[in-house]
Amino acid sequence: MLESFIQQTTKFLKSSNVRIFKPEYRGVIIKEDGSPSVIFTHNEEMYRSSNLEDNLILQIMVFFGVLDATIDTLYPELEGEGFQKRYSLLPQDNDSNTIIAQIYRILILMRNAAVHNKEAVSIQNNIITFKSGIKELSITKIGLELLYSTVLLFIKPTSSNKEYNMGILRRYYDEIKSNISIFKDNNGEGIVEISDGIRLQVVVRYKVENSQYNVDKDLITILNPHNTGSELYGSDYLIKFENRNISLPSEALDNEYKISRDELLIWVE
Numbered sequence: 001m002l003e004s005f006i007q008q009t010t011k012f013l014k015s016s017n018v019r020i021f022k023p024e025y026r027g028v029i030i031k032e033d034g035s036p037s038v039i040f041t042h043n044e045e046m047y048r049s050s051n052l053e054d055n056l057i058l059q060i061m062v063f064f065g066v067l068d069a070t071i072d073t074l075y076p077e078l079e080g081e082g083f084q085k086r087y088s089l090l091p092q093d094n095d096s097n098t099i100i101a102q103i104y105r106i107l108i109l110m111r112n113a114a115v116h117n118k119e120a121v122s123i124q125n126n127i128i129t130f131k132s133g134i135k136e137l138s139i140t141k142i143g144l145e146l147l148y149s150t151v152l153l154f155i156k157p158t159s160s161n162k163e164y165n166m167g168i169l170r171r172y173y174d175e176i177k178s179n180i181s182i183f184k185d186n187n188g189e190g191i192v193e194i195s196d197g198i199r200l201q202v203v204v205r206y207k208v209e210n211s212q213y214n215v216d217k218d219l220i221t222i223l224n225p226h227n228t229g230s231e232l233y234g235s236d237y238l239i240k241f242e243n244r245n246i247s248l249p250s251e252a253l254d255n256e257y258k259i260s261r262d263e264l265l266i267w268v269e
Contacts, residue, residue, distance in 0.1 A: 002069050009066040010155055013148075016050035018059060021149040021202065022158070023168070028206045028235075030224040039209065056121065056128070057114045059148070064111040067104055067151050083108045084186065095166055095194045099173050100154055102191045103147060109137050109185050127181075135185045143179025146172050159247070163266050167200035167249060174199065198251050201234035207247075211237040220264050222257040226250070245269045 014020065027040040052059050071086065072079050078086045087108060090101040113120040113130040120132045126141040139147070150172045157165040173194060183190055212223040226235040228250075235250040241264065248267050253259050 002073050006066055006069050006073070006155060009062060009069075010152060012050055013052075013062060013066070013152060016052040018052045018148060019145045020152060021146060021172070022153075023200075023202045023205045026204060026206050027209055028226060029210050030208060030226055034224070036206070036226055038206075056123070057118065060107070060110045060114045063148050063151050064107040066155065067100075067107060070155055071100075071104065083112075087187075092192065095170060095197060096154075098192055098194050099150065099169055102173075103150055103154075103176075105185065105187065106137065106139075106147065106183070106191070107151075109135050109183075113137075129182075136182050137184075138180065138182040139176075140179040143176050146176050146179065150176065160269050161247065161267055163198070164200070164247065164249065167198045167251065168202055170194060170197055171199040171202050198249070200249055200251055201232055204228070204230070204233040206233065206235045208235055208237045211239045211248075213237075213239055213241075215261075218261040220259050220261060222248075222253060225257045241265075 025042045026038050027042075028036045028038050030036055052062070068083075068086075071090070075086075075090070078089055081089070087101060087105050090097065090104065092098040092101050109132075110130050113132050113135070117132055120130055122129045122131075128137075128139055128141065128144060130137045150169060153165065153169060153172070158168060159165050177191060180191070206226055206228060208224075208226050210224070214221045214223055220241070222237055226237075228235055237246075237248040237250070239246050239248060244265070246264065246267050247269055248259070248264065252263065252267065
């Protein structure tokens with residue numbers, strides 16, 4: 001039943017007019033002269049049938065509800081516990097667990113302010129403030145949309161590769177942090193730091209369809225590197241290596257477009 005609720009609610013949220021951030025993927029072929037030729041662009045578009053954009057309280061309740069239900073499926077032993085107790089028992093032993101625990105922590109504050117005292121919620125100049133006693137959060141509209149995007153990405157990952165998804169989640173988490181000016185609750189001030197693991201660019205990502213590479217012992221070199229033309233864009237080199245399909249992010253390569261065999265295999269799809 002919970003799985004059905006999560007699936008239907010996720011579908012409802014994706015079809016709403018609340019902005020959800022996702023990378024735009026563009027297929028590209030590198031010509032012999034090194035210039036790129038874009039062959040397709042894919043960005044998931046859906047008919048926006050649900051009007052949630054102007055209903056902040058409903059947004060909070062639905063996103064909190066679907067994340068809370070997801071936590072129930074992952075940690076059934078926490079079912080029936082209060083929200084703060086549930087948060088305190090969530091593992092935060094790696095980036096993935098830390099990110100989802102911190103997003104849950106933020107949503108608890110937002111949900112409680114929205115439910116118990118709607119006057120505690122205010123919006124001014126695209127800054128949304130929640131204040132109830134010592135608990136306070138000030139977050140930009142973009143920060144809130146990134147938080148929502150993180151919830152949906154956690155529930156339904158973009159890629160079958162765990163590390164690829166983590167690269168996106170880390171980027172979103174960094175952006176959420178930079179869009180929060182105040183955060184205080186019973187657990188302290190600010191949200192928890194995560195590792196310096198790979199962050200993927202999330203605005204546009206190019207899928208290099210004709211990636212060429214050379215193998216020298218345990219070192220792999222991309223022979224036809226792609227210049228995206230923007231620091232905000234990234235590339236994924238699609239290669240076949242040892243009979244395995246790999247989507248290798250440009251962020252994983254060194255300055256000479258090289259990567260070790262062991263590091264390359266992290267990106268097997």
